[in-house]
Amino acid sequence: MSFSRRRFLRHSALATTTLIAAPAVFRSGAFGAENPIVVGSLHDQSGPIAASGTPMVYALQLAVDEINAGGGLLGRPLKVIHYDTQSNIQMYSQFAQQLAVKDKVDVVHGGITSASREAVRPTFDRFKVLYFYNVLYEGGVCDRNTFCTGTTPAQTVEKLVPSAMKKAGKKAYIIAADYNYGQITAKWMTKYVKDNGGEVLSTDFFPLDVTNFGTTISKIQAAKPDLILSALVGGNHTAFYRQWTSAGMKGKIPIASTTFGLVNEPTTLDAAESDSILGAYGYFEELTTPASKSFVEKIKKAHPDSPYVSELAACTYEGAMLWAEGVKKAASIDRMKVIEALESGIAFDGPSGKVSLDKPTHHTTRNAFLAEVKDRKWSVLESYSDVKPADTASVCDLVKNPTDTKQYIINL
Amino acid sequence: MALYLIVALDVLNGISLLFLLCLGLAIIFGMMKIINLAHGEFIMLGAYATVISANAGVNIWIAMLVVAPLFVGLVGLIIERCLIRFLYGRLVDSMLATWGLSLLIIGIVTTIYGNTQQGVPTPLGGFSIGSYQSSYYTLFLAGMAIAMMALVYGVMRYTRLGLIARATMQNPAMAATLGVNPTRVYMSTFAVGAAVTGLAGGLVAPVSGITPGMGGAYVAKAFMTVVGGGAAMLSGTMSAASLFGAVNQVGAYFTTPVYGEVLVFTAAIVLIRLLPQGISGRFFKGNL
Numbered sequence: 001m002s003f004s005r006r007r008f009l010r011h012s013a014l015a016t017t018t019l020i021a022a023p024a025v026f027r028s029g030a031f032g033a034e035n036p037i038v039v040g041s042l043h044d045q046s047g048p049i050a051a052s053g054t055p056m057v058y059a060l061q062l063a064v065d066e067i068n069a070g071g072g073l074l075g076r077p078l079k080v081i082h083y084d085t086q087s088n089i090q091m092y093s094q095f096a097q098q099l100a101v102k103d104k105v106d107v108v109h110g111g112i113t114s115a116s117r118e119a120v121r122p123t124f125d126r127f128k129v130l131y132f133y134n135v136l137y138e139g140g141v142c143d144r145n146t147f148c149t150g151t152t153p154a155q156t157v158e159k160l161v162p163s164a165m166k167k168a169g170k171k172a173y174i175i176a177a178d179y180n181y182g183q184i185t186a187k188w189m190t191k192y193v194k195d196n197g198g199e200v201l202s203t204d205f206f207p208l209d210v211t212n213f214g215t216t217i218s219k220i221q222a223a224k225p226d227l228i229l230s231a232l233v234g235g236n237h238t239a240f241y242r243q244w245t246s247a248g249m250k251g252k253i254p255i256a257s258t259t260f261g262l263v264n265e266p267t268t269l270d271a272a273e274s275d276s277i278l279g280a281y282g283y284f285e286e287l288t289t290p291a292s293k294s295f296v297e298k299i300k301k302a303h304p305d306s307p308y309v310s311e312l313a314a315c316t317y318e319g320a321m322l323w324a325e326g327v328k329k330a331a332s333i334d335r336m337k338v339i340e341a342l343e344s345g346i347a348f349d350g351p352s353g354k355v356s357l358d359k360p361t362h363h364t365t366r367n368a369f370l371a372e373v374k375d376r377k378w379s380v381l382e383s384y385s386d387v388k389p390a391d392t393a394s395v396c397d398l399v400k401n402p403t404d405t406k407q408y409i410i411n412l
Numbered sequence: 413m414a415l416y417l418i419v420a421l422d423v424l425n426g427i428s429l430l431f432l433l434c435l436g437l438a439i440i441f442g443m444m445k446i447i448n449l450a451h452g453e454f455i456m457l458g459a460y461a462t463v464i465s466a467n468a469g470v471n472i473w474i475a476m477l478v479v480a481p482l483f484v485g486l487v488g489l490i491i492e493r494c495l496i497r498f499l500y501g502r503l504v505d506s507m508l509a510t511w512g513l514s515l516l517i518i519g520i521v522t523t524i525y526g527n528t529q530q531g532v533p534t535p536l537g538g539f540s541i542g543s544y545q546s547s548y549y550t551l552f553l554a555g556m557a558i559a560m561m562a563l564v565y566g567v568m569r570y571t572r573l574g575l576i577a578r579a580t581m582q583n584p585a586m587a588a589t590l591g592v593n594p595t596r597v598y599m600s601t602f603a604v605g606a607a608v609t610g611l612a613g614g615l616v617a618p619v620s621g622i623t624p625g626m627g628g629a630y631v632a633k634a635f636m637t638v639v640g641g642g643a644a645m646l647s648g649t650m651s652a653a654s655l656f657g658a659v660n661q662v663g664a665y666f667t668t669p670v671y672g673e674v675l676v677f678t679a680a681i682v683l684i685r686l687l688p689q690g691i692s693g694r695f696f697k698g699n700l
Contacts, residue, residue: 046522047625048623048625050522050527051526051527054527178669178670204668204669205668205669205670206669206670207669207670207673209628209629210629210669210673211616211620211621211626211629211630212425212426212429212660212661214421214422214425214426214550214661215419215422215426215661215664215665215669215672216664216669217545218415218418218419218422218544218546218665219665221418221543221544221545222415222544234621235621235622235623235625235626236620236621236626236629237621238531238620238621239619239620239621242531242533242534242618242619242620242621243534243547243619245533245534246533246534246536246537246538246547246549246618246619247538247545247546247547248537248538248539248540248545248546248547249538249545252545264527267530268530268531268621268622269530269531270530270531270532270533272533273533305526307526307527
């Protein structure tokens with residue numbers, strides 16, 4: 001069979017039109033009222049970050065189940081499409097594309113490390129898929145398509161540092177993990193130490209595979225600080241607390257941490273190694289409010305072997321619920337309409353208390369808590385209500401610049 | 413003065429830990445030329461064996477010094493019979509197979525125990541030099557390193573078993589002609605290497621974070637040290653461990669932990685460039 005040029009052109013023009021039209025045709029078919037609203041989920045359930053990701057998946061599922069039990073949204077049920085990102089950034093990029101292009105989800109909740117968030121955020125911007133990042137992080141993301149529901153340093157470090165300094169003294173020694181979270185958090189720690197009239201003797205960073213902290217412990221002893229501020233991350237770094245205790249330093253210099261106990265440190269360490277370490281987060285499993293108790297109970301009932309239910313799980317649940325409130329208010333699943341509804345001062349009473357979305361930053365105003373480890377559990381010492389994301393607010397204003405998509409590094 | 417003593421102790425600690433973590437690999441790689449990429453997972457298994465038996469009520473010293481090496485030795489034996497024995501002389505295949513094995517072991521441990529495991533506290537407690545604190549466990553580790561060195565040297569140099577092992581490694585065909593069964597020698601060497609690695613895992617258990625993926629933090633440094641040490645199993649590993657351990661600790665002390673790591677890798681690159689056969693290829697030729 002021979003192809004003339006004209007015939008070839010006609011054929012390929014037809015094929016191209018079909019290809020271009022296909023998504024629209026399929027889409028309109030897929031938007032029938034009986035079809036579920038699709039919620040995308042990207043969380044690590046295997047690999048080094050699995051202990052963080054697993055309870056987040058449970059929390060998202062719980063939120064979706066509760067919404068479905070209440071009749072769904074706009075008369076349509078919700079359906080979760082979940083991908084295990086395996087603690088691997090490449091998987092994040094790949095599955096983000098898949099959620100946006102193939103599964104055509106209406107919203108995505110997910111991302112754990114800051115690196116994973118920055119890997120998927122541009123994809124969701126490009127494909128115009130609404131994105132919720134429900135993890136505490138270093139702050140500064142300014143993107144109208146993205147909502148960050150976790151705490152930022154102005155909400156936690158700002159509370160942690162002064163109370164630790166009041167207890168211990170003015171001279172601090174900072175130890176932190178060597179990647180963007182640790183580096184930026186160390187800057188915040190330095191700022192708050194100075195703001196409170198203190199002094200930072202030294203700041204040490206550790207690659208995530210460091211396991212021997214002997215020299216650091218000697219250096220700390222030589223520097224003689226009143227207080228240690230730790231932003232160490234991951235299983236290898238828990239070795240620090242062990243070696244610190246085995247050198248007999250436990251109890252001589254107090255430790256306050258922005259990461260300790262976020263996942264499973266209190267349960268993996270011995271009571272002698274973890275007692276009296278201070279931490280500040282947006283939520284603790286040990287909170288005794290009825291909302292918190294029933295939240296933890298539901299997760300533990302469905303998954304008896306769930307790891308610690310931390311801020312990560314609580315914020316994921318609250319993030320999903322805030323999104324649902326937005327959809328209800330917008331009375332539509334259209335992305336722009338939902339964003340505008342979410343910007344109208346939506347609030348939700350979740351396990352951590354009242355959480356409301358802040359229009360100019362797309363972050364949350366939420367409660368923060370200060371706690372101390374006692375006998376392998378957190379004992380909550382103090383709570384602060386309605387703390388604003390002041391750090392991000394100082395650099396980000398989406399009302400003025402709605403097209404902004406940057407993550408600002410906050411200059412201190 | 414006290415500070416120098418403490419730093420010297422840190423260096424000693426770094427060296428003895430590195431040596432203990434490498435010795436099992438040196439036995440397997442150095443004697444059998446099998447690249448065991450599951451080395452880190454053998455360490456992890458040793459740590460898990462220690463932690464789980466100690467939490468179940470076994471005395472911590474027995475858990476560390478008996479349960480861990482026995483268990484991992486047994487695992488090594490099974491793995492040698494089921495997998496490794498088909499791979500002798502197939503270097504690339506052995507790498508691929510043991511890498512897959514490492515993923516399998518991590519998967520199995522995660523499935524059984526999850527990502528979270530309660531550790532054991534460090535025994536022995538601390539002591540002070542001047543106004544500085546250190547732990548007795550550091551000294552214990554150094555003692556264990558010396559004991560293991562003496563034990564391996566003694567067995568290889570003075571016993572009939574060691575003689576047979578060395579003969580088989582040098583020339584399996586000739587050893588077989590003289591009535592030795594090389595299959596059995598390989599099998600037991602692999603099991604012993606695994607047991608020594610398990611012991612190292614047990615010894616690091618009280619001073620490290622216990623997760624299924626913890627082996628990853630050790631495996632690169634272990635290989636670097638064994639390759640940097642060269643053909644002589646004991647003197648090579650010891651000298652390379654001393655070099656890298658000291659560079660790491662001193663570097664970390666005088667600069668930052670980040671540069672401590674960078675310096676070790678730089679030292680390894682320079683070493684391999686200058687001495688492609690490793691340290692023992694030049695200085696301890698023919699030694700054990």
